[in-house]
Amino acid sequence: MVGVRVRPLSAAESARGAVDCLSVTEGNKVFARDPDEKMGGRDYLRLQQFNDHAYQFDAAFGPESGSSEVYARLVRRVVTAVIDGYNGACFAYGATGSGKTHTMLGQPQACNSRREEEAVEELMAAALRDDDFDYKFGVSYVEIYNEKVKDLLNPDSQADLEVREDAKHGTHIQGAVELAVGSAAEIMEHMQRGSVYRTTEATNCNEVSSRSHAVLQVTVKAVQRYGEGGGSKRRLAKMSLIDLAGSERAYKTDNRGQRLVEGRNINRSLLSLANCINALADRTRKGAHVPYRDSKLTRLLKDSLSGTSVAAMLCAVSPSSDQYEETLNTLKRQDVPRASPEVHAAYVQLDNMEADELAAISEESAARDPSSGAVYYYNDQSSATTWHRPGPQALGQAAGAPPRTAISPREYTFGRG
Numbered sequence: 001m002v003g004v005r006v007r008p009l010s011a012a013e014s015a016r017g018a019v020d021c022l023s024v025t026e027g028n029k030v031f032a033r034d035p036d037e038k039m040g041g042r043d044y045l046r047l048q049q050f051n052d053h054a055y056q057f058d059a060a061f062g063p064e065s066g067s068s069e070v071y072a073r074l075v076r077r078v079v080t081a082v083i084d085g086y087n088g089a090c091f092a093y094g095a096t097g098s099g100k101t102h103t104m105l106g107q108p109q110a111c112n113s114r115r116e117e118e119a120v121e122e123l124m125a126a127a128l129r130d131d132d133f134d135y136k137f138g139v140s141y142v143e144i145y146n147e148k149v150k151d152l153l154n155p156d157s158q159a160d161l162e163v164r165e166d167a168k169h170g171t172h173i174q175g176a177v178e179l180a181v182g183s184a185a186e187i188m189e190h191m192q193r194g195s196v197y198r199t200t201e202a203t204n205c206n207e208v209s210s211r212s213h214a215v216l217q218v219t220v221k222a223v224q225r226y227g228e229g230g231g232s233k234r235r236l237a238k239m240s241l242i243d244l245a246g247s248e249r250a251y252k253t254d255n256r257g258q259r260l261v262e263g264r265n266i267n268r269s270l271l272s273l274a275n276c277i278n279a280l281a282d283r284t285r286k287g288a289h290v291p292y293r294d295s296k297l298t299r300l301l302k303d304s305l306s307g308t309s310v311a312a313m314l315c316a317v318s319p320s321s322d323q324y325e326e327t328l329n330t331l332k333r334q335d336v337p338r339a340s341p342e343v344h345a346a347y348v349q350l351d352n353m354e355a356d357e358l359a360a361i362s363e364e365s366a367a368r369d370p371s372s373g374a375v376y377y378y379n380d381q382s383s384a385t386t387w388h389r390p391g392p393q394a395l396g397q398a399a400g401a402p403p404r405t406a407i408s409p410r411e412y413t414f415g416r417g
């Protein structure tokens with residue numbers, strides 16, 4: 001699931017004369033108004049322009065939404081999956097100063113609004129309610145800065161730890177401390193202590209800018225109390241909460257020297273994360289190579305992204321007109337393709353579709369791409385982000401189950417986006 005959170009315009013932004021250029025509307029859409037365009041008129045061309053800047057998400061939160069709402073709509077399902085034995089990951093993505101850390105950690109004076117705290121509290125509470133399993137929890141907290149892994153729970157340790165993978169532990173960091181914990185408060189305490197050692201700098205965009213990716217992992221070991229036939233079932237799952245470094249382009253922070261190297265490493269690892277997510281999400285490339293090894297971040301998160309894992313991405317954006325380009329960059333990258341077929345590339349592999357999926361195609365879910373004239377169908381029984389474009393025969397008998405042979409196996413059709 002991909003969500004977006006628009007933070008309030010800050011006092012500093014208002015003082016600079018910046019204005020609010022985003023609105024969150026019904027249907028989880030975010031409209032971005034180009035501050036250089038005069039949008040006063042309501043003629044068709046202007047309206048079209050306006051619509052071109054609407055971005056669709058699975059969940060969209062305006063400045064009035066609290067972290068609890070973000071938690072309930074985006075994070076809870078990840079926590080539930082972890083309790084059921086799946087790996088889960090929540091990412092906070094966005095430009096510097098957009099609100100990633102605020103969403104993940106909250107402000108010191110507003111402890112009760114932390115999303116991470118809610119996540120670990122619910123995880124612990126669900127474990128306590130479960131009579132069938134005994135639970136043990138461990139926590140580790142690392143940062144990845146300039147492709148080097150530092151243990152935030154043991155800051156004096158070796159400066160660059162290795163990411164390893166084995167059958168017993170999955171992907172993990174060799175030598176990183178994993179502390180046994182018994183309550184959500186303990187996890188938060190460790191995290192607050194570790195956060196002090198995180199690499200932050202003042203950039204042009206944020207006074208306390210995180211220049212590293214911070215990865216908090218809670219390991220959940222569950223052992224069944226009364227196993228059938230004397231044997232006990234065991235489950236091992238991991239919940240990863242990731243506060244990514246700012247995604248802005250290097251020039252924006254006016255960085256040179258060390259800052260420029262940082263910026264390049266941040267962008268490289270974010271790109272490799274995007275490449276992995278795209279490869280995993282692209283159902284037309286089942287079994288395709290996923291480039292986990294391209295960065296430390298993706299190597300570490302390999303078992304939280306692949307297989308039977310559940311992930312949520314929260315994109316933080318500033319509504320400020322002077323951050324418009326960065327905001328658009330985030331919105332464009334994370335926009336869910338199903339919303340507006342007119343402005344997005346769409347792709348299908350129909351030979352993977354089952355008869356019941358084809359049968360679910362209905363005329364109501366059809367949309368026509370104005371530039372190519374192609375008709376797309378959104379099939380809500382399958383992956384939320386996959387558009388199916390039936391071949392010519394299938395179009396004529398959309399309500400039935402068209403013969404598979406009549407459909408070309410792969411078709412890629414691109415609209416304007």
Ligand SMILES: Nc1ncnc2c1ncn2[C@@H]1O[C@H](COP(=O)(O)OP(=O)(O)OP(=O)(O)O)[C@@H](O)[C@H]1O
Pocket residue numbers: 006007008010063094095096097098099100101102103107206208209210211244245246247316
């Ligand atoms: N939803 C919000 N409500 C109120 N204030 C917010 C909100 N989101 C962010 N802020 C404030 O905006 C400022 C920047 O936010 P934050 O430090 O979380 O950005 P960031 O995306 O983590 O930046 P960086 O990548 O540079 O670390 C902070 O002062 C924070 O308190």
